Amino acid sequence: MNRRGFGCALCALAAMRAAGAQTLSEFVEPGHRPPPDTDEGGLWGLMDRAERDLKTSRFVVRDRALNAYLREVVCRLGKDHCPDLRLYVVRTPQFNASMAPNGMMQVWTGLLLRCVDEAQLAAILGHEMGHYLRRHTLERYRDARDKSNFGAFLSLGLAVAGVGLAGTVANLALLASTFAYSREQEHEADRIGLELMAKAGYTRIAAAEVWEQLIAELAAGTVERSQSVLFATHPEPEERLGALRAAAAQAGGAEERGLERHRTGLAAVRELIVRDELSLRQYGRSEVVFDRLLAQAPGDGLLWYGKGEVYRLRAEPGDLARAMEAYARALESREAPPDTHRSIVMVELKQGDKARAQAALDAYLRAKPDAADAGALRMLLEQ
């Protein structure tokens, strides 16, 4: 991993020629691979290096079923371009996705949790593919160079190098893959995303829903809207939402949602991503996320467990009772995580009922005989 070289590689890029008289107004050809001595080839080279680091990152989720599922969605949208695109799932609980000019895509697990169905996921992936198909990074780079604003572009590269020295691989790859697109490019990616969705048979209204959901979630958080990074770096979400809704309303179009496929595709990692969400302790936002998913799957034990955990961990007046209600709903389902019992132990201890805490501990150990925290729970009961 030679990250120190990253900033300088970007310097070298400045000296490279633009390849021929090609315009960027058309989609790249399937199988596109720029000559290495061009500016585009230089950009690809940088991204290839970032991708090599990403490939070995401990934060990449390698579950085969999940990756096969996502690959299917990518190919359904990307069609002939599918072989040129590589998708990596990064275990980070925030809402984010990115596309590098060389075809390296990243999706964060927090985004997967926030897509209710496959159509919503397709909306994100389609948008990111839009950036790739129209070579937005290259366009941005040439634009900066022509305006002699290369310093701004370069300083970003140096920042990347700085992070590289700190050794944050996932950040490096992510940042490297998106040199902040322009507002026009974002709108264009939205339009292309909608086209790809329609051709693949997905309902296009899902693209508007993703933004609607995000706006609602952020409103439930503790960060002032004016301070939100997401709103600062993207077109006004309401404006974007309006455009997406209007586009989806034109002509009937396809209807497919893929709710069940999405659920099955994520099955192996669902518990993991729910836990990662809970670790963020963004109680208000998590509550909105779980409620939305529960609206589609009211009997989902894992989601009820997650909702219960939000309340137990927040522990404001009334929250313990709310938590217990949610755990009860979880246990009504067949798929409640064994940890539901552990959480009940914790709440009963909080409420000072040792007999019930003991009963919950017994149930926990029946459901999870090899529980690593059995000793710790017994210790609490004895205190």
Add this chain to the structure above:
Amino acid sequence: MIKLSALLFAVALVAGCAAYTLVAPQRQNVADVISVEPGMKWNKMSQSAYEGHVEVWTLDGLTLNTLVFFTGVPDGEPLFVPRFADKARMEKPPVFRSTMNPLEIQELLHATVARFFRTTLAEERNLRAVSIAGGRGFRFETRVVGRDEVERAGVFVGTVAGGKLYGAWFQGARLHYFERYLPEFERIVASAQLTGEAARK
């Protein structure tokens, strides 16, 4: 979609931890509430990326080993937050409650680590009761993989006195920087006393 501030934060995390003073191997006061006797020369960070009721020491540099003392975290305060992050852009951090039991404090450290190190690869295990500074305390082991992909092993030892959390958390990059200095950490823990306003009555 990209969060540039996260990047700037990561840069600041590294850039902002230069100043330190030497700690001699003799009885030392930590923030006037904990007294310990190290057996080696440590470096006390005068300003680290950790912000809160903490004091931070290291032997070989913060990326290799870190000793964080918790010097009386009061009810309603986080264990620590990143000093160089733009707080207005962060969700409110989870906070310590004086009514928390050891398992809840372990959960709180887990959540704090997830935020501070921006990692999903953190585990705690083997929580048990121990006697510390002449009173009842607890102890557990930690394992954290940072965004630098390096795995760090650690031990957290803590006690709640007068409604405040006191403790010490030692972390070292596996294997060398953890195992090698674990005896030194044990020595520091064994020598620990609560003093001043923290002294047990």
